[in-house]
Amino acid sequence: MHREDHSMGIKxxxxxxxxxxxxxxxxxxxxxxxxxxxxxxxxxxxxxxLDRIARTEAIYQSLEGRPFEEVLPRIREAGAQxxxxxxxxxxxxxxxxxxxxxxxxxxxxxFTEELKQKVRDMxxxxxxxxxxxxxxxxxxxxxxxxxxxxxxxxxxxxxETNERISKAKPRKAPEGLDQNQRQLWDERERLSLRHxxxxxxxxxxxxxxxxxxxxxxxxxDFGQSDREVIENASSHASVPQALYLLNSPLHLAxxxxxxxxxxxxxxxxxxxxxxxxxxxAMLCRQPxxxxxxxxxxxxxxxGEEIFEDLIWALLNSRQFIFIQ
Numbered sequence: 001m002h003r004e005d006h007s008m009g010i011k012x013x014x015x016x017x018x019x020x021x022x023x024x025x026x027x028x029x030x031x032x033x034x035x036x037x038x039x040x041x042x043x044x045x046x047x048x049x050l051d052r053i054a055r056t057e058a059i060y061q062s063l064e065g066r067p068f069e070e071v072l073p074r075i076r077e078a079g080a081q082x083x084x085x086x087x088x089x090x091x092x093x094x095x096x097x098x099x100x101x102x103x104x105x106x107x108x109x110x111f112t113e114e115l116k117q118k119v120r121d122m123x124x125x126x127x128x129x130x131x132x133x134x135x136x137x138x139x140x141x142x143x144x145x146x147x148x149x150x151x152x153x154x155x156x157x158x159x160e161t162n163e164r165i166s167k168a169k170p171r172k173a174p175e176g177l178d179q180n181q182r183q184l185w186d187e188r189e190r191l192s193l194r195h196x197x198x199x200x201x202x203x204x205x206x207x208x209x210x211x212x213x214x215x216x217x218x219x220x221d222f223g224q225s226d227r228e229v230i231e232n233a234s235s236h237a238s239v240p241q242a243l244y245l246l247n248s249p250l251h252l253a254x255x256x257x258x259x260x261x262x263x264x265x266x267x268x269x270x271x272x273x274x275x276x277x278x279x280x281a282m283l284c285r286q287p288x289x290x291x292x293x294x295x296x297x298x299x300x301x302x303g304e305e306i307f308e309d310l311i312w313a314l315l316n317s318r319q320f321i322f323i324q
Contacts, residue, residue, distance in 0.1 A: 020235065020323050021236070024223045025224065027218075027321050028218055031250060032204065032205055034254045035203065036200060036203060037164065046208060078126040085118060085119060085122045093115075165197070168193060168256075170193045171189050171266070195253055199250060211224070212226045237321075274307055
């Protein structure tokens with residue numbers, strides 16, 4: 001717009017850039033980075049996925065070139081075995097329900113294990129029946145394929161992160177607390193650790209997870225494509241997404257002392273430094289003076305709990321999930 005197009009002294013409302021919500025994968029990876037160390041080289045599912053691909057390739061190679069008349073009878077026999085185990089499964093499920101109803105949990109668990117073993121045996125028999133003579137060369141071997149596509153550094157970092165997660169512990173109560181305060185502290189720490197483990201149990205970067213993710217997963221709720229049609233992903237905000245962030249334990253996992261951000265906050269004593277670190281990690285900027293004074297005022301009243309609330313507030317802010 002030229003100067004002559006607008007009269008001097010009249011307010012002009014300049015239209016800034018439109019807000020665009022991050023994709024489901026971008027939001028998920030942003031949260032994952034706040035929780036998991038070595039997130040770029042953490043691949044807990046990589047070997048399993050590569051092994052599955054290798055097994056599928058080996059099965060295809062074993063069946064390639066075989067006449068249909070040779071394969072069909074084996075498939076029919078495998079189907080008959082599967083129908084038989086399904087009938088047994090109905091019977092076992094009835095026994096398991098009756099055992100639980102009578103209060104005999106040990107018997108119910110025994111029936112459950114028996115059923116699982118029967119299913120495993122049936123699946124093995126079907127594989128041996130249908131997919132015989134699998135030609136697993138060095139190139140198509142699941143073990144070779146899974147290992148060859150994971151570097152030593154990636155494997156080491158994955159093992160290190162898994163060990164760190166398994167050894168996660170609650171924080172010790174600070175000195176000077178009375179018995180009731182110590183009890184409340186321990187309860188909060190146990191709850192925080194439980195949520196941390198629940199969140200990180202299947203957490204990794206979006207590229208390392210199954211696509212599409214299962215229904216109810218964060219990625220699906222935030223618009224990941226279900227791959228039923230091309231370009232089916234969505235970046236539109238919705239009420240279920242807002243409710244997910246408001247009520248999920250993600251902020252507890254982020255604040256937990258075993259997470260990346262939580263461990264950094266543990267090493268800081270000054271509340272000003274903690275506020276700065278949270279804003280830098282979550283919004284990539286420093287807090288304004290007004291924002292900092294607001295948090296410090298609440299810190300005087302509520303103490304360390306305010307930092308957990310601050311993480312929750314920023315996680316639910318437009319600045320976190322929208323790109324300007």
